[in-house]
Amino acid sequence: MNLEGIEQNVVLFDSVSKRFSACGIRIGAMVSRNKEVMQTALKFAQARLSPPSLGQIATEAAMDTPESYFGEVIGEYLQRRNTVVEAMSKMEGVICPTPKGAFYVTPSLPIDDSDKFCQWLLEEFSYENQTVMLAPATGFYATPGAGKKEVRISYVLNVENLKKAMKCIEEALLVYPGRTV
Numbered sequence: 078m079n080l081e082g083i084e085q086n087v088v089l090f091d092s093v094s095k096r097f098s099a100c101g102i103r104i105g106a107m108v109s110r111n112k113e114v115m116q117t118a119l120k121f122a123q124a125r126l127s128p129p130s131l132g133q134i135a136t137e138a139a140m141d142t143p144e145s146y147f148g149e150v151i152g153e154y155l156q157r158r159n160t161v162v163e164a165m166s167k168m169e170g171v172i173c174p175t176p177k178g179a180f181y182v183t184p185s186l187p188i189d190d191s192d193k194f195c196q197w198l199l200e201e202f203s204y205e206n207q208t209v210m211l212a213p214a215t216g217f218y219a220t221p222g223a224g225k226k227e228v229r230i231s232y233v234l235n236v237e238n239l240k241k242a243m244k245c246i247e248e249a250l251l252v253y254p255g256r257t258v
Contacts, residue, residue, distance in 0.1 A: 078108065085111045093132075097139040098150075102132040154180060157232040157239055164243035165230075168250060170258035181231040183214055183224075189255035191215055191228050197253065204248040207241070226257075 078087055092105030109115055127133075158175070161182055165173035170187030188194045191213035198208050212231075214224030230246075232239055250256065 078110070087111075088114060093136045093139060097142065099132075099135060099139060102128070102135055104128045104132055104136045154232070156236055157234070158182070160236050160239050161230060161232045161243060164240070164247070168247050171250070180233055181229050183217075183227050183229050185226050186228060186250065187256055187258040188226055188250070188253060189257060190225055193255060194253060195228060197255075198249055202249050202252075204245045207245055208249075209242045209245050211246075 078084075078089055080087060088107065088109040088111070090105065090107055093099050093102045094105070107115075107118055128136075158180075162173050162175050165171050165182065165184045171184050173182055173184035176182055186194065191211075192215055195211045195213045199210060202208050212229040214227035214229055216224070217229065218224045230242075234242065
């Protein structure tokens with residue numbers, strides 16, 4: 078919020094649903110030094126009803142969460158992220174950048190089409206009687222054709238399950254009919 082020269086172009090968002098993993102609680106904050114942006118946002122905010130009472134009660138309780146909790150959660154997510162990135166990066170033909178602030182990775186895979194690959198995983202592939210569900214990255218781009226070789230992998234599972242999922246993806250990539258390497 079204090080970057081010199083761009084003060085009028087900075088908008089900060091925070092939400093209870095993201096900060097406290099409280100899905101569906103629509104309570105948050107928007108902060109900016111840009112008065113026009115804030116006036117416009119206020120017009121939209123005043124047209125909405127207030128958040129549900131239970132969401133307000135949960136938010137109030139969440140505010141008492143000790144700071145140590147966040148350190149533990151961050152440590153766990155870093156371990157999960159590193160597990161996925163390291164495993165993906167060892168797979169032939171896979172490029173997996175390390176995200177800095179998300180709970181998912183979007184690796185580029187040696188495949189012909191991520192939509193087909195994700196469907197194939199669910200309908201036709203099994204490793205040790207299991208498969209994985211991935212999101213094709215095509216749905217995350219506005220540009221036609223973008224994300225065609227990428228998938229989105231969330232690392233919200235525990236480390237042991239993520240290791241199993243990474244092994245399953247590795248085995249799938251070896252036998253996928255649309256493999257490109």
